[in-house]
Amino acid sequence: MTLLHLRDLSVSLRNRPVFRDVSLSVEPGQVVGLIGPNGAGKTTLMRAALGLIPAQGNSSLAVMKPRVRARHAAWMPQNHEIAWPVTVEVLVTLGRIPHLGAGQAVGAADRAAVDRALAQMGLEALRHRTATRLSGGEQTRALIARTLAQETPLVLADEPIAGLDPAHQIATMQCFQDIAAQGKSVMVSIHDLGLAVRHCSRLILLAGGRVQADGTPEQVLTPDNLRDHFGISAHFAQTPQGPVFQPLEVVR
Numbered sequence: 001m002t003l004l005h006l007r008d009l010s011v012s013l014r015n016r017p018v019f020r021d022v023s024l025s026v027e028p029g030q031v032v033g034l035i036g037p038n039g040a041g042k043t044t045l046m047r048a049a050l051g052l053i054p055a056q057g058n059s060s061l062a063v064m065k066p067r068v069r070a071r072h073a074a075w076m077p078q079n080h081e082i083a084w085p086v087t088v089e090v091l092v093t094l095g096r097i098p099h100l101g102a103g104q105a106v107g108a109a110d111r112a113a114v115d116r117a118l119a120q121m122g123l124e125a126l127r128h129r130t131a132t133r134l135s136g137g138e139q140t141r142a143l144i145a146r147t148l149a150q151e152t153p154l155v156l157a158d159e160p161i162a163g164l165d166p167a168h169q170i171a172t173m174q175c176f177q178d179i180a181a182q183g184k185s186v187m188v189s190i191h192d193l194g195l196a197v198r199h200c201s202r203l204i205l206l207a208g209g210r211v212q213a214d215g216t217p218e219q220v221l222t223p224d225n226l227r228d229h230f231g232i233s234a235h236f237a238q239t240p241q242g243p244v245f246q247p248l249e250v251v252r
Protein backbone atom coordinates (compact mmCIF):
# COMPACT_ATOMS: atom_id res chain seq x y z
CA MET A 1 0.00 0.00 0.00
CA THR A 2 1.44 3.35 -1.03
CA LEU A 3 1.34 5.77 1.91
CA LEU A 4 1.89 8.94 -0.11
CA HIS A 5 1.64 9.56 -3.80
CA LEU A 6 2.45 12.89 -5.43
CA ARG A 7 1.93 13.41 -9.14
CA ASP A 8 3.17 16.49 -10.98
CA LEU A 9 2.90 18.61 -7.83
CA SER A 10 3.85 22.26 -8.39
CA VAL A 11 3.72 25.24 -6.03
CA SER A 12 4.15 28.95 -6.60
CA LEU A 13 4.18 31.39 -3.69
CA ARG A 14 3.45 35.03 -4.46
CA ASN A 15 3.81 34.24 -8.15
CA ARG A 16 7.30 32.79 -7.66
CA PRO A 17 7.59 29.10 -8.56
CA VAL A 18 9.04 27.14 -5.62
CA PHE A 19 9.08 23.71 -7.31
CA ARG A 20 7.36 22.08 -10.23
CA ASP A 21 6.26 18.65 -11.40
CA VAL A 22 7.28 16.69 -8.31
CA SER A 23 6.17 13.07 -8.60
CA LEU A 24 7.01 10.47 -5.98
CA SER A 25 5.58 7.67 -3.89
CA VAL A 26 6.37 6.66 -0.34
CA GLU A 27 5.93 2.96 0.42
CA PRO A 28 5.71 1.30 3.84
CA GLY A 29 8.96 0.69 5.66
CA GLN A 30 10.87 3.75 4.52
CA VAL A 31 12.65 6.55 6.35
CA VAL A 32 12.78 9.18 3.63
CA GLY A 33 15.15 12.09 4.14
CA LEU A 34 14.08 15.21 2.28
CA ILE A 35 17.28 17.16 1.70
CA GLY A 36 18.29 20.30 -0.14
CA PRO A 37 19.79 23.72 0.50
CA ASN A 38 17.99 26.49 2.40
CA GLY A 39 14.99 27.72 0.45
CA ALA A 40 14.88 24.66 -1.83
CA GLY A 41 11.23 24.09 -0.95
CA LYS A 42 11.31 21.17 1.52
CA THR A 43 8.80 22.74 3.93
CA THR A 44 6.64 23.89 1.03
CA LEU A 45 6.65 20.40 -0.49
CA MET A 46 5.50 18.76 2.74
CA ARG A 47 2.85 21.42 3.37
CA ALA A 48 1.56 21.06 -0.17
CA ALA A 49 1.55 17.26 0.12
CA LEU A 50 -0.62 17.61 3.24
CA GLY A 51 -2.97 20.01 1.48
CA LEU A 52 -2.10 22.88 3.83
CA ILE A 53 -1.28 25.23 0.94
CA PRO A 54 -2.67 25.37 -2.61
CA ALA A 55 -0.79 23.38 -5.22
CA GLN A 56 -1.20 22.23 -8.79
CA GLY A 57 -1.12 18.53 -9.48
CA ASN A 58 -2.15 15.69 -7.17
CA SER A 59 -1.37 14.61 -3.63
CA SER A 60 -3.02 11.53 -2.17
CA LEU A 61 -3.02 13.21 1.26
CA ALA A 62 -4.42 16.55 0.16
CA VAL A 63 -7.61 14.97 -1.17
CA MET A 64 -8.41 13.23 2.12
CA LYS A 65 -10.96 14.71 4.52
CA PRO A 66 -9.06 16.36 7.41
CA ARG A 67 -10.14 13.78 9.96
CA VAL A 68 -9.20 10.87 7.71
CA ARG A 69 -5.89 12.52 6.86
CA ALA A 70 -5.11 13.09 10.56
CA ARG A 71 -5.45 9.35 11.13
CA HIS A 72 -3.25 8.61 8.14
CA ALA A 73 -0.48 11.21 8.48
CA ALA A 74 0.97 13.07 11.46
CA TRP A 75 2.66 16.41 10.84
CA MET A 76 5.39 18.04 12.87
CA PRO A 77 5.99 21.59 11.58
CA GLN A 78 9.36 23.35 11.58
CA ASN A 79 8.33 25.89 14.22
CA HIS A 80 8.96 24.07 17.50
CA GLU A 81 7.32 26.65 19.73
CA ILE A 82 4.60 25.54 22.16
CA ALA A 83 1.82 28.08 22.63
CA TRP A 84 -0.02 26.89 25.74
CA PRO A 85 1.32 26.26 29.27
CA VAL A 86 -0.04 22.70 29.47
CA THR A 87 1.84 19.74 30.89
CA VAL A 88 3.94 17.58 28.59
CA GLU A 89 1.46 14.76 29.15
CA VAL A 90 -1.48 16.91 28.04
CA LEU A 91 0.47 18.21 25.04
CA VAL A 92 1.30 14.69 23.90
CA THR A 93 -2.30 13.58 24.51
CA LEU A 94 -3.40 16.18 21.92
CA GLY A 95 -1.92 13.80 19.36
CA ARG A 96 -4.83 11.44 20.12
CA ILE A 97 -7.56 13.90 19.08
CA PRO A 98 -7.95 12.41 15.56
CA HIS A 99 -8.79 9.06 17.16
CA LEU A 100 -11.51 10.41 19.48
CA GLY A 101 -15.15 10.70 18.51
CA ALA A 102 -17.10 13.89 19.25
CA GLY A 103 -17.18 14.35 23.01
CA GLN A 104 -15.33 11.08 23.56
CA ALA A 105 -12.95 11.04 26.51
CA VAL A 106 -9.40 9.74 26.32
CA GLY A 107 -9.39 5.99 26.94
CA ALA A 108 -6.94 3.30 27.91
CA ALA A 109 -5.68 2.83 24.35
CA ASP A 110 -5.02 6.57 24.07
CA ARG A 111 -3.19 6.64 27.39
CA ALA A 112 -1.08 3.68 26.29
CA ALA A 113 -0.17 5.49 23.04
CA VAL A 114 0.81 8.58 25.04
CA ASP A 115 2.95 6.46 27.39
CA ARG A 116 4.68 4.85 24.40
CA ALA A 117 5.40 8.22 22.80
CA LEU A 118 6.74 9.68 26.06
CA ALA A 119 9.00 6.65 26.47
CA GLN A 120 10.21 6.83 22.86
CA MET A 121 11.30 10.44 23.41
CA GLY A 122 12.71 9.79 26.91
CA LEU A 123 10.20 12.19 28.47
CA GLU A 124 8.79 10.14 31.35
CA ALA A 125 10.55 12.28 33.95
CA LEU A 126 9.19 15.46 32.36
CA ARG A 127 5.59 14.35 31.82
CA HIS A 128 4.14 16.55 34.58
CA ARG A 129 6.27 19.61 33.78
CA THR A 130 4.75 22.63 32.05
CA ALA A 131 5.73 22.30 28.40
CA THR A 132 6.41 26.02 27.86
CA ARG A 133 8.96 25.97 30.69
CA LEU A 134 11.10 23.25 29.13
CA SER A 135 14.34 23.93 27.29
CA GLY A 136 14.18 24.35 23.52
CA GLY A 137 15.35 20.80 22.84
CA GLU A 138 13.00 19.35 25.45
CA GLN A 139 10.10 21.21 23.84
CA THR A 140 11.11 19.77 20.47
CA ARG A 141 11.11 16.25 21.93
CA ALA A 142 7.67 16.86 23.44
CA LEU A 143 6.37 17.91 20.01
CA ILE A 144 7.91 14.83 18.40
CA ALA A 145 6.19 12.74 21.08
CA ARG A 146 2.86 14.39 20.27
CA THR A 147 3.40 13.50 16.61
CA LEU A 148 4.28 9.89 17.51
CA ALA A 149 1.25 9.57 19.81
CA GLN A 150 -0.94 10.05 16.75
CA GLU A 151 0.29 6.57 15.69
CA THR A 152 -0.34 7.14 11.99
CA PRO A 153 0.96 5.01 9.10
CA LEU A 154 2.88 8.07 7.85
CA VAL A 155 4.80 10.77 9.73
CA LEU A 156 5.93 13.98 8.06
CA ALA A 157 8.41 15.93 10.17
CA ASP A 158 10.06 19.22 9.23
CA GLU A 159 13.59 19.38 10.66
CA PRO A 160 12.56 17.51 13.83
CA ILE A 161 16.10 16.99 15.12
CA ALA A 162 17.24 20.62 14.72
CA GLY A 163 18.24 21.84 18.18
CA LEU A 164 18.50 18.39 19.79
CA ASP A 165 21.72 17.24 21.45
CA PRO A 166 23.66 14.46 19.63
CA ALA A 167 22.26 11.61 21.74
CA HIS A 168 18.67 12.73 21.22
CA GLN A 169 19.29 13.35 17.50
CA ILE A 170 20.50 9.77 17.09
CA ALA A 171 17.76 8.36 19.34
CA THR A 172 15.09 10.22 17.37
CA MET A 173 16.38 8.97 14.02
CA GLN A 174 16.56 5.44 15.45
CA CYS A 175 12.98 5.85 16.63
CA PHE A 176 11.97 6.73 13.06
CA GLN A 177 13.76 3.58 11.86
CA ASP A 178 11.83 1.54 14.44
CA ILE A 179 8.57 3.05 13.15
CA ALA A 180 9.55 2.11 9.59
CA ALA A 181 10.39 -1.42 10.73
CA GLN A 182 6.75 -1.70 11.87
CA GLY A 183 5.64 -1.12 8.26
CA LYS A 184 4.99 2.60 8.63
CA SER A 185 6.97 5.39 6.97
CA VAL A 186 8.57 8.66 7.97
CA MET A 187 9.45 11.58 5.71
CA VAL A 188 11.82 13.94 7.45
CA SER A 189 13.48 17.10 6.20
CA ILE A 190 17.02 17.17 7.46
CA HIS A 191 20.18 19.25 7.01
CA ASP A 192 22.52 16.92 8.88
CA LEU A 193 23.65 14.71 6.01
CA GLY A 194 25.81 12.61 8.36
CA LEU A 195 22.72 11.49 10.28
CA ALA A 196 20.72 11.25 7.06
CA VAL A 197 23.07 8.68 5.50
CA ARG A 198 23.07 6.58 8.67
CA HIS A 199 19.35 6.56 9.37
CA CYS A 200 17.46 7.21 6.12
CA SER A 201 16.80 4.35 3.73
CA ARG A 202 16.11 6.83 0.95
CA LEU A 203 17.03 10.44 0.22
CA ILE A 204 15.14 12.87 -2.00
CA LEU A 205 17.23 15.84 -3.10
CA LEU A 206 15.16 18.92 -3.83
CA ALA A 207 17.03 21.83 -5.44
CA GLY A 208 16.49 24.34 -8.22
CA GLY A 209 12.75 23.77 -8.11
CA ARG A 210 13.00 20.07 -8.96
CA VAL A 211 13.71 16.65 -7.49
CA GLN A 212 17.33 16.30 -8.60
CA ALA A 213 17.89 12.81 -7.18
CA ASP A 214 15.86 10.14 -5.40
CA GLY A 215 17.42 6.91 -4.16
CA THR A 216 19.74 5.44 -1.57
CA PRO A 217 22.16 7.80 0.18
CA GLU A 218 24.98 6.45 -2.04
CA GLN A 219 22.97 7.18 -5.18
CA VAL A 220 21.99 10.68 -4.09
CA LEU A 221 25.04 12.07 -2.28
CA THR A 222 27.39 11.79 -5.23
CA PRO A 223 30.31 14.23 -5.57
CA ASP A 224 28.52 15.89 -8.51
CA ASN A 225 25.25 16.39 -6.59
CA LEU A 226 27.10 17.68 -3.54
CA ARG A 227 29.02 20.19 -5.67
CA ASP A 228 26.13 21.25 -7.91
CA HIS A 229 23.33 21.50 -5.33
CA PHE A 230 25.03 22.05 -1.96
CA GLY A 231 28.29 23.65 -3.09
CA ILE A 232 30.36 21.35 -0.90
CA SER A 233 32.79 18.47 -1.09
CA ALA A 234 32.56 15.65 1.43
CA HIS A 235 34.11 12.43 2.65
CA PHE A 236 31.67 9.52 2.38
CA ALA A 237 32.84 6.07 3.41
CA GLN A 238 31.43 2.69 4.39
CA THR A 239 32.94 1.62 7.71
CA PRO A 240 32.41 -1.33 10.08
CA GLN A 241 30.24 1.07 12.12
CA GLY A 242 28.12 1.92 9.08
CA PRO A 243 28.24 4.77 6.55
CA VAL A 244 30.11 7.90 7.62
CA PHE A 245 29.57 11.21 5.87
CA GLN A 246 31.53 14.34 6.68
CA PRO A 247 31.15 17.62 4.74
CA LEU A 248 34.63 19.02 4.03
CA GLU A 249 34.74 22.27 2.11
CA VAL A 250 32.66 24.87 0.33
CA VAL A 251 33.57 24.54 -3.33
CA ARG A 252 31.86 27.55 -4.89
Ligand SMILES: Nc1ncnc2c1ncn2[C@@H]1O[C@H](COP(=O)(O)OP(=O)(O)OP(=O)(O)O)[C@@H](O)[C@H]1O
Binds near residue numbers: 018037039044
Ligand atom coordinates in the same frame (compact mmCIF):
# COMPACT_ATOMS: atom_id res chain seq x y z
N1 LIG B 1 4.70 32.47 2.67
C1 LIG B 1 5.59 32.60 1.68
N2 LIG B 1 5.44 33.57 0.74
C2 LIG B 1 6.34 33.69 -0.26
N3 LIG B 1 7.43 32.92 -0.41
C3 LIG B 1 7.62 31.95 0.51
C4 LIG B 1 6.72 31.74 1.60
N4 LIG B 1 7.18 30.71 2.33
C5 LIG B 1 8.32 30.30 1.74
N5 LIG B 1 8.58 31.04 0.65
C6 LIG B 1 9.71 30.87 -0.26
O1 LIG B 1 9.63 29.57 -0.83
C7 LIG B 1 10.92 29.02 -0.99
C8 LIG B 1 10.98 27.66 -0.31
O2 LIG B 1 10.85 27.83 1.11
P1 LIG B 1 10.84 26.57 2.08
O3 LIG B 1 10.62 27.09 3.47
O4 LIG B 1 9.90 25.57 1.54
O5 LIG B 1 12.33 26.03 1.89
P2 LIG B 1 13.12 24.93 2.73
O6 LIG B 1 13.79 24.04 1.74
O7 LIG B 1 12.22 24.29 3.72
O8 LIG B 1 14.20 25.83 3.44
P3 LIG B 1 15.04 25.68 4.83
O9 LIG B 1 16.01 24.56 4.63
O10 LIG B 1 15.73 27.00 4.93
O11 LIG B 1 14.06 25.43 5.94
C9 LIG B 1 11.90 30.04 -0.41
O12 LIG B 1 12.46 30.77 -1.47
C10 LIG B 1 11.04 30.93 0.45
O13 LIG B 1 11.56 32.24 0.47
